[in-house]
């Protein structure tokens with residue numbers, strides 16, 4: 001169903017999917033954070049990112065007759081129709097793993113939204129601006145935590161290095177262009193993820209090394225999220241997230 | 254005869270559910286009011302993308318306008334212009350302070366807070382000897398702080414504007 005849609009629609013949905021699935025993941029920490037303040041911090045970040053997903057979806061449904069609202073996009077698609085990158089569906093693991101995933105996501109998205117904001121399309125640019133402001137704030141939080149955990153003790157450093165190694169092969173996809181990204185170059189959007197790959201890689205290398213971590217030498221990338229080919233984790237996320245709408249279609253509060 | 258002033262007066266009785274002394278007019282989220290034979294249109298600016306209060310605020314606006322006799326009420330979120338703390342009125346700033354929350358100040362944007370250069374003064378004792386506990390508070394718009402002199406923990410309304 002998704003493949004029959006316009007590139008413009010699919011472009012917006014993939015932005016929304018990244019945000020929706022990450023926020024569903026990080027929401028699992030609500031009530032389980034290591035200390036109250038950080039539980040609240042991550043829950044705040046989760047709400048922001050969920051809000052971002054809504055904005056992208058709301059713009060997306062204006063482009064099609066097949067989905068009436070953002071809820072339908074979130075709750076009625078199966079895993080093969082979800083186009084989020086694999087990084088965001090990876091399990092939370094320990095606190096450091098969640099922080100590392102958030103750091104990689106925030107660093108990339110902060111740079112990407114800044115470029116997207118300058119793109120020609122007003123409606124996209126407005127949302128990108130809001131997302132960029134919030135993501136900058138999240139990035140300050142996640143990068144500060146990476147530093148704190150990695151430079152704290154030897155055990156902390158080991159755990160953060162392990163987190164980075166574990167996420168590394170899933171996260172290369174973040175700077176790869178989907179068909180929709182490339183098609184959007186003809187629609188006035190002047191940036192694709194691969195255009196900021198070098199800047200992104202340079203930034204994370206410099207920062208992570210300053211935190212006493214080393215960039216993994218892992219080459220076998222695992223990709224496919226943008227095409228709907230996911231790791232086994234996404235099915236479980238969707239099963240939980242979509243349960244109510246699957247059991248009681250069109251249920252409203 | 255209805256005028257936008259009449260609507261504004263109505264909206265001044267709607268408060269931000271998270272800061273119940275701050276009206277949504279003083280918060281600066283009312284961007285557009287149009288009254289025509291077709292009904293009433295109100296365009297509002299969301300403060301933060303995921304702020305759960307926004308849906309509640311929309312419902313509260315709807316109810317108060319409906320109770321005042323308006324029909325065909327359309328309330329819409331606008332993505333532009335962007336809301337910033339600069340849109341909070343002077344009355345709003347005063348209400349925030351009275352409520353015990355440190356009001357947003359451009360001299361303490363979040364970068365300064367995080368780097369430890371806070372110049373937020375304690376709403377209790379007015380000491381400027383304060384520190385950031387967490388950049389995220391009980392709601393999206395606030396950070397959590399503590400006064401080093403009187404030890405009182407308090408909230409700071411995060412500044413994302415220039416004023």
Ligand SMILES: [Zn+2]
Pocket residue numbers: 375376377378379380400401402403404405
């Ligand atoms: Zn004090």
